[in-house]
Amino acid sequence: MLTPPQIRRRLGEGAVAAVQGGRLVLDETASWLTSVTAREFLRIDHDARQFRYERPTLGRPEEWTSEVLASPLPVVAVLASMHPDGYVRERAVRSLVTSFDALSDRALAVRVNDHVRVIREVAAGEVLRRRTLDHAGHVVPLLRRIEQRGRGFEVSALYLHALVTEHGEADVWAHFRRSTDHDLRRAAFRHSFDSGLLGLPDAVVLLPGERDQVVRRRLIEVIADSATPDVIARVLLRDRSAESRTLALVKLTAAQLDPADVERLLLDSSVLTRLWARRRWQEMGRDPAVVYATCAHSTAKPVVRARAYIGLAETGTAIERQEIVGLVRSTELPLRKVGLSLLRGGATAEDIPLLLRSVAGDHSRVARLASEVLVSSPRLWSLTDLAPLKSARDPELRRRAWWLHRRRGGWEAVIADLELLHDSDPRLAALGRQRELPMYLQPTATQQRRITELLSTVPIGRDQRSSIAFAAGLPDLPRPSAAQDCAPVPHSESVPATSRRQWWRIWNRPSSM
Numbered sequence: 001m002l003t004p005p006q007i008r009r010r011l012g013e014g015a016v017a018a019v020q021g022g023r024l025v026l027d028e029t030a031s032w033l034t035s036v037t038a039r040e041f042l043r044i045d046h047d048a049r050q051f052r053y054e055r056p057t058l059g060r061p062e063e064w065t066s067e068v069l070a071s072p073l074p075v076v077a078v079l080a081s082m083h084p085d086g087y088v089r090e091r092a093v094r095s096l097v098t099s100f101d102a103l104s105d106r107a108l109a110v111r112v113n114d115h116v117r118v119i120r121e122v123a124a125g126e127v128l129r130r131r132t133l134d135h136a137g138h139v140v141p142l143l144r145r146i147e148q149r150g151r152g153f154e155v156s157a158l159y160l161h162a163l164v165t166e167h168g169e170a171d172v173w174a175h176f177r178r179s180t181d182h183d184l185r186r187a188a189f190r191h192s193f194d195s196g197l198l199g200l201p202d203a204v205v206l207l208p209g210e211r212d213q214v215v216r217r218r219l220i221e222v223i224a225d226s227a228t229p230d231v232i233a234r235v236l237l238r239d240r241s242a243e244s245r246t247l248a249l250v251k252l253t254a255a256q257l258d259p260a261d262v263e264r265l266l267l268d269s270s271v272l273t274r275l276w277a278r279r280r281w282q283e284m285g286r287d288p289a290v291v292y293a294t295c296a297h298s299t300a301k302p303v304v305r306a307r308a309y310i311g312l313a314e315t316g317t318a319i320e321r322q323e324i325v326g327l328v329r330s331t332e333l334p335l336r337k338v339g340l341s342l343l344r345g346g347a348t349a350e351d352i353p354l355l356l357r358s359v360a361g362d363h364s365r366v367a368r369l370a371s372e373v374l375v376s377s378p379r380l381w382s383l384t385d386l387a388p389l390k391s392a393r394d395p396e397l398r399r400r401a402w403w404l405h406r407r408r409g410g411w412e413a414v415i416a417d418l419e420l421l422h423d424s425d426p427r428l429a430a431l432g433r434q435r436e437l438p439m440y441l442q443p444t445a446t447q448q449r450r451i452t453e454l455l456s457t458v459p460i461g462r463d464q465r466s467s468i469a470f471a472a473g474l475p476d477l478p479r480p481s482a483a484q485d486c487a488p489v490p491h492s493e494s495v496p497a498t499s500r501r502q503w504w505r506i507w508n509r510p511s512s513m
């Protein structure tokens with residue numbers, strides 16, 4: 001979606017081309033206005049008519065002469081129909097009456113909502129005469145949005161009634177269900193099911209190939225509410241949507257489910273689906289932990305085994321620590337990730353080298369999970385352990401080290417930011433400028449010394465250094481060199497003493513009120 005300045009620029013270029021006869025720009029403008037959605041078309045019309053101090057977006061009214069509007073290209077009249085001048089719009093609408101392409105349909109539908117009565121009547125009369133299904137596909141998406149406004153709202157109902165009278169309700173709504181406009185298509189499916197034009201057999205046939213999530217949800221609801229248990233099991237339990245599989249498990253009882261289907265869904269990728277599968281499996285008198293344990297130690301695919309380990313954790317089954325560490329050392333990525341997830345909060349000091357190697361690895365997701373394990377056990381490692389990462393040549397590894405250092409919180413987060421400001425990578429150094437100073441927390445003596453060292457060389461302004469030094473309780477503000485001070489201030493010797501005394505007199509002057 002374009003911004004208002006971009007829309008005005010495109011409209012302005014189209015208006016200049018319309019006056020000067022620039023065919024290439026006009027073709028591009030026509031293609032743009034034809035391809036946008038109904039919502040965007042109304043927004044373009046609004047931006048075109050907004051008042052501009054410099055000049056109207058679509059040029060001065062006198063530029064839109066009869067010769068210009070007589071152009072054989074419909075886009076010229078379409079642009080003129082968006083002009084803020086009512087006389088230009090009226091002449092453009094009368095010109096559009098003779099054009100029957102998709103863009104003209106859209107422009108006339110918009111003018112049904114015009115605040116000038118004559119324009120509104122001409123546009124509404126012409127729209128009501130264009131009753132073929134092809135015209136309806138262009139007009140109805142705009143009329144449905146206009147009917148929510150104060151002017152021209154009645155045209156939508158009149159037009160739809162005329163369409164149904166001429167073509168029949170089934171053909172009209174079938175055509176709308178094939179519309180490229182998402183809002184109209186969704187409304188068409190909703191109306192079709194509510195009015196009985198579509199039923200359960202249609203929903204069963206349409207669901208596998210449907211891609212619109214809103215329409216899919218409607219199809220799923222129809223099947224879940226109306227179908228027999230065997231149809232729900234056949235269609236929804238094997239659907240690609242987690243919503244379908246979960247709803248099927250909710251609707252069907254344990255007696256209506258095939259144990260093979262429930263066992264398969266115990267290892268589903270959806271957390272909610274696994275939850276309901278475990279509930280139905282237990283209602284069948286079986287233990288889901290046995291299924292998970294068997295699968296976890298089988299030769300199944302790594303991603304399936306990983307879900308089995310997750311299922312064991314969800315059932316509260318204890319997994320031996322050595323088995324979890326073995327998963328972290330696995331060469332299979334899904335098993336490494338699940339192993340790190342299970343290790344969180346249960347790491348020991350001997351796991352730190354392995355976790356640091358994982359942080360420095362090639363997989364960003366593994367590195368993030370390993371970092372979260374380290375953050376959850378801050379007493380097991382020190383900042384010295386991060387030294388190899390902080391001095392790495394790869395900026396991504398230095399960023400990960402900064403993130404770990406920063407997550408120690410307190411003044412260590414400030415120190416991590418100040419250290420990052422010295423990084424040679426400007427994009428990485430910029431991350432250190434977003435900091436918050438701890439409140440009600442004094443740094444240790446070691447932290448104060450480190451902050452003093454960093455403030456003496458850090459490339460930030462004097463005001464920021466002063467606030468950090470004051471919050472940290474430093475006795476003296478480190479004095480940076482002129483090259484490192486981003487906002488130098490004059491020395492106190494260069495400020496006249498009389499100036500300071502005058503300000504104090506003004507400050508302490510008694511009020512006359």
